[in-house]
Amino acid sequence: MKLITSRENALYKELKHLATSSQARRKANCTLLDGVHLCQSYLEQIGQPQWCVVSEASQHHPEIAALLVQTEHQLILADALYHALSQVEHGVGIFFVAQTPSLVLPEQITQTAVALDNLQDPGNLGSLLRSAAAAGIRHVFCSTGTVSAWSPKVMRAGMGAHFLLEIHENVDLLSLLKNTTIPVLATSSYATQTVYDCDLKQPLVWLFGHEGQGLSDELMAYATEQVTIPHQGQIESLNVAACAAICFFEQVRQNLK
Known part of the structure; x- marks a missing residue:
């Protein structure tokens, strides 16, 4: 030493x-x-x-x-x-x-994955990655505007989840989703279908956007379905990391039936 x-x-x-x-x-x-x-x-x-x-x-x-x-x-x-x-x-x-790993971007997404557009908060990203890993999701795609997944703050919030995931950064999500044949689900407070009513027993892409602005209209257009998470009280919306965790584990629940 x-x-x-x-x-x-x-x-x-x-x-x-x-x-x-x-x-x-x-x-x-x-x-x-x-x-x-x-x-x-x-x-x-x-x-x-x-x-x-x-x-x-x-x-x-x-x-x-x-x-x-x-x-x-x-x-x-x-x-x-x-x-x-x-x-x-x-x-x-x-x-x-x-x-940090160097990964080759796949031409198509064939397994359940997460696509993240412009997330800004390191804590949110780290928590989301931890939930994804715990739910058995392996592939994560981050847009150019998303905070660095390998920054020390995100690493600490992820608590080791990074080492169980394949995290692609600086991804053109529009091009990626254009070639995707599996369903793409986005959360929206304006959706009428809840995540609990949606069939999640199949590979799909979970699409989440900026903490304040949400997804761009261009990306939302690629969503096969929009779902909402019902909640009570006077809170207008959920934190994106909490929202993602609910979605991931509802998919886990359905696949355990």
Whole structure:
């Protein structure tokens, strides 16, 4: 294990650039996984990270020590240096630097998938990805305007779901849906059919849009069906992550019958 104590260390400067710049992470095709749970999930589902980085004070923590035994490329940072990089307040003192996957966009969607247009909130996206993975959905397609799925905030909200999904980013959803032969379902508060009345016992594409503006008219035109989620009280609409979770697990319920 290599101990770094100087802010002038070249490798430390590289790590700080990655920790503080989304552009640097995109250019390097990597992300930061902060915390024991994310790191453990990555080891179990993907394999070795580029770097396992721990704070000097945390290296003997039982959970971190167990992860260090499993990793090959390790860095120990003096505590002050580590805390300047970590984005988690009161974290346990470990993060991975890991490659983001490069995937080939399929010509057609044949399995149940999620298409996301212009989602902006990292927490919403991470929660939605977690629900999708829990519902057994594997394929997610994000439009160019959607927040980066591999940003550290989305990663933390996803709680390891990313490693169970194939996430395609910067997708032209109009072109993708144009070639889709399975049903495309979009939620709308103006729809008359509820999600509970819809036949979900088949592969389909779930289509969700921007938190405030919803789906564009162009994308909504590709929806085979529009469905609504009935709710009581005076709340006008549901959070998009909650809405997606209800849809995903209604599909699970129907397929378990």
